[in-house]
Amino acid sequence: MFSIFRKKPEKYPEFWQKYAAKFSEALPAEIKDTRFIAFDTETTGFNFIKDRMLCIGAVAIHNNSIDVSHSFEEYISQNTFNPETVKIHGIIQHERLETLTEEEAIKDFLKYIGNSVLVAHHAGFDIGMVNAALERINLPNLKNKVLDTSNLYRRTRIHSNLINRDKHYTLDDLAETYDIAIKDRHTAAGDAFITAIAFLKIMGTLNSDKKLNLKTLLKY
């Protein structure tokens, strides 16, 4: 276990300690042995402090396969409510859905992800949102390695001056390139699933010779 926990083991609740303990195991060297978690959050807005997560959706990818029965989808009950974002994701505050408190959802999410490599589109935002929620319950940031499909996708584009290298690729752009149905865009689980399929297809291109290992991938 990491030394920081030995010093103050009493500081963090048991679920965090269990989560953190998983990081004492090294990640596999090979991509095919690695568990990736593609995830997405729906939020009340884009402000890490003021806004809250409405829903977290995630799927696990292992050896080019997604097991639907092991997917993750939890809705979070709200106190803050921003009517402007309802248009985007259609989760209305009082819609009859089974909801959890933010802490419960985070707890389940940590258990679900373990030390897997996280994959998200424009990952900075989703990671930031989860970290903000962790901070509210006085916990440190996520410890997982993170891959961003918007960066990975850019690497599949041809290196040429003809393409604007700084172009901002949305998840819709990826879905169009890879012919992924975008039916439930803007539900967290739906977007996580699109991200996962896009990730698989991107990896098909980036790792066509099967020589890429996890260490190199994480540097992309």
Place this chain on the structure above:
Amino acid sequence: MNTIASRIADFLKDFPPFKFLEKEQLLSISGQVKVLYLEKGKMFFSEGEKGHQHFYVVNKGAISLERKHNGELETIDKCDEGDIFGLRPLFAKENYLINAIAEEESIVYAIPIEKFKPLSEENKEVGNFLIQSFASNTRNPYSEAHKGKLVSDHGAEEHKYQSNSNLFELQPAPITRKVVLVSPDTTIRQAAQLMSEKRLGSVLVAEKGIPKGIITDEDFREMIASGEFESETTVAKIMASPVVCYPRGLSIAQAQLSMMKHHINHICITEDGTPNTKVTGILSEHDIMVSEAHNPSILMKAIQRSKSTNELKKIRHKITLLLRGFISSNIPLTHISKIIFELNDATIKRIIERCIKKLGTPPPCDFAWVSLGSQGRKEQLLQTDQDNAIIFEDVSAEKLEEARAYFLELAKKVNKRLRIIGYEYCPAEMMAKNPKYCLSLTEWKKQFSDWIVNPGNDEILLCSIFFDFDISYGNIKLTNALADHIFELTRDNRKFFAVMGATTLRNPSPLGFFRQFLVEQDGENKDYFDIKKRGITPITDAARLLILNHQVKNISNTAERFEKLAQLEPNNKELFLACAYASKVLIKLRTKHGLKNRNSGRFIDLSSLSKEERIKLKRCFKNIRQLQELIKFKFEVSPYV
């Protein structure tokens, strides 16, 4: 609430057997699905492999089912969107008898057999469908017997249907000689088992070789599903009788007419053509349909009549089969390219036509859809990335953006559909839906002026793609006007030709002292020979440069360019004709390897080449070297170091 399960259910609900399930059943099965990604060319399961815990539905892409037959692999079936495969473990704890290979990059849904089996047992429709498709999945529409390779008493020549006669209908019908006969007291169950074991769509009921009746897949579907007959009933009760018989050698037209007249889809072939002599073969409507697939004129009709993109995609697959047949029977490349080009071109035209209709309003002004790169040069045999652009007529300034918006919308639709039928998006985004390549004639002229007046390396690269354009749809005046403008700009433009010449020479002669091939030194294709970079690109670049220098319009094919050059420069005639030949050899070799390895054929494993192919290749490179010498001299360039 499970968003992902409902998304999967939403896909499955349109396809049998899932569409026969109750909503809750479907949702519960969907929640148990595994979503698998298969890269192109991946062997998913192979003959003799232990049956998986799942059977599979194709979500995106295509899976090809193959079986070894006399040491050669033959395609039994191709599964695309919504098709199910890998059913064997659902019925028996046996190993797979076939190979399943990802023909394209695919997403496949794995359905757990353990969970699905109870549903198929309680729902008769589901069960019947699965049995039915298990039987037909393993039947072989492309069997060797149809190609006339099977040795038989009567010789094989009569069921060869080649393209040497254009009158397809008058050719002999493709007869299957491997006929399975059962006696009239066989039970339905036994017959069904036999059909599934032997992978047949029908069995003949006969006594001492004399035909008494026939049972087919369709009979099983109709009679058994209706519950009218028990599986222990004898086949004599359900067979169609008497059987329509013909002697061997009947023509396709005759067979088709007879089938229509009698409302049947199988014809029995007997020794003298009457039901009183022994059975010698069987002919099914399906066989005729498959043989039609190898006929270009029928494919062309099918393209022009096609009503959906999916239909076009299926036709594309048949075009690939046709190409494979052409290459393996060593038909001259000029002939092959012309046919494949025409079929590709018709496909593009059909898509544009349909998209314009879909948009609801006619184009605001004239336009031309141009294909660039290899399709523009009429050299595209294998499906590669799409490169295309739109030129539209000049309109008044206030109407310009409106027109552009229309054509961008059109391009988006066309690009998308081309992708669906197998032309990947160009990774450099050189497609008509990119606003940079959807321009008015004046804008295009300006664009070329910029490229030609200030020729840097990128500009030359763009030029090389855009100079090989071919109009696929629209008004040829627009492309001609642009070509004239280019000739105007390039005439006696020494600077431009010098830069272009240097680019042409950037890939040096591919033979180190004519002894060893230069293979790629690094990257993922180390030790492979890059036939595109080392062979096709230098020769294509050279042809473009020389033809542009002679200001010849409307010839974009490399071999044709050299043939034209041979007329224009009699003193270099021999070299140019040799180059025309070399260009064909290189393209053919690439196509052959691409078909074999299911890829672009660009990287060739040298050890896989035959001695003859090596010699041919070396000769090609000798010609390229001479050609590059000529260019160096003519345009006063020194090659890149």
